[in-house]
Structures are given as structure tokens and as C-alpha cells.
Amino acid sequence: MTSLQRFGVSMDDGLLEEFDELIARRGYSARSEAIRDLVRTELAREQSTAPDAEVVGTLTMVYNHHDFEHSGALTRLQHEHHDCVVCTTHVHLDAHDCLEIVVLRGPGARVRSVADGLVSRKGVRQGHLATIPVEVP
Ligand code: NI
Numbered sequence: 001m002t003s004l005q006r007f008g009v010s011m012d013d014g015l016l017e018e019f020d021e022l023i024a025r026r027g028y029s030a031r032s033e034a035i036r037d038l039v040r041t042e043l044a045r046e047q048s049t050a051p052d053a054e055v056v057g058t059l060t061m062v063y064n065h066h067d068f069e070h071s072g073a074l075t076r077l078q079h080e081h082h083d084c085v086v087c088t089t090h091v092h093l094d095a096h097d098c099l100e101i102v103v104l105r106g107p108g109a110r111v112r113s114v115a116d117g118l119v120s121r122k123g124v125r126q127g128h129l130a131t132i133p134v135e136v137p
Helices: 013-025 031-048 073-080 108-119
Strands: 054-064 085-092 097-107 124-133
Touching (some): 013 031, 097 108
Antiparallel strands (some): 054 097, 054 124, 085 097
16 A cells, blocks of 8 residues: 655745646645646656657647648658557638647657657648657556
């Protein structure tokens, strides 16, 4: 059974007030659980930055389909990196813009490289990659 350790945290009034507002918005009932989640998130982020650490990631992109989709770059890049691209979801936002969510899996450096290759293409207005480390037995 895991034992719990208690420790004190010093924080100035303004920062603590903002923290309490944040955890209230997110629905935490206690500061301790919020701090544990923040620590877990940071530890996971640190793990997923190791170049060879296995990660899963979602790349969310908004692009103009006249400039990007019709160039064939999206399909070509996904075929080139088929071992890394798990699946995609496409949403037609309006007559011109599309939202694409690409699920990626592989070593962190490769996942980031594939995501960078997609986001840097002409027509991509915004792109954001979020990764989570995968425990490999
Ligand atoms: Ni579309």
C-alpha cells in the first residue's frame, strides 16, 4: 500500500487566489488533488520529451482546403509516415476551412517531426500537438 507524505507549500496571496479559482473552475474539491494532477501532468510531459520515449499524440490542425488538401500533401505525408499515423478525423468547418485531427504513435522525436512536417505546410493556419507517454512493458 502506498503511503502518503505531507508537505507545506508557501505561496503569495495573489497566486493562491488564482490557483483556488482555477481548481474551482475545474471542479476539484481539494487543493491536494489539484496539486497531484499538476505534478502527474508535468512528470508525463517530461517523460514524453525524451526523443525515444514511446508516445501517443493528437495533432489538431485548421487549414484552408483550397491551399492544403488539394495539394495532396496531407495524403502523401500520411502514406510516407504510415507507421506513425494511426488515424485521422476530418471536419468541414465552412466552405473553405477544415479541421483535421491526426492520431500519431511512435518515438516522441518522430511523432513531433511528422507533426511539424504537416503543420509547416502552406495553408495550415494553426496546428497543435499534444502527446502522452505510453508505458512500454
Ligand atoms: Ni474539409
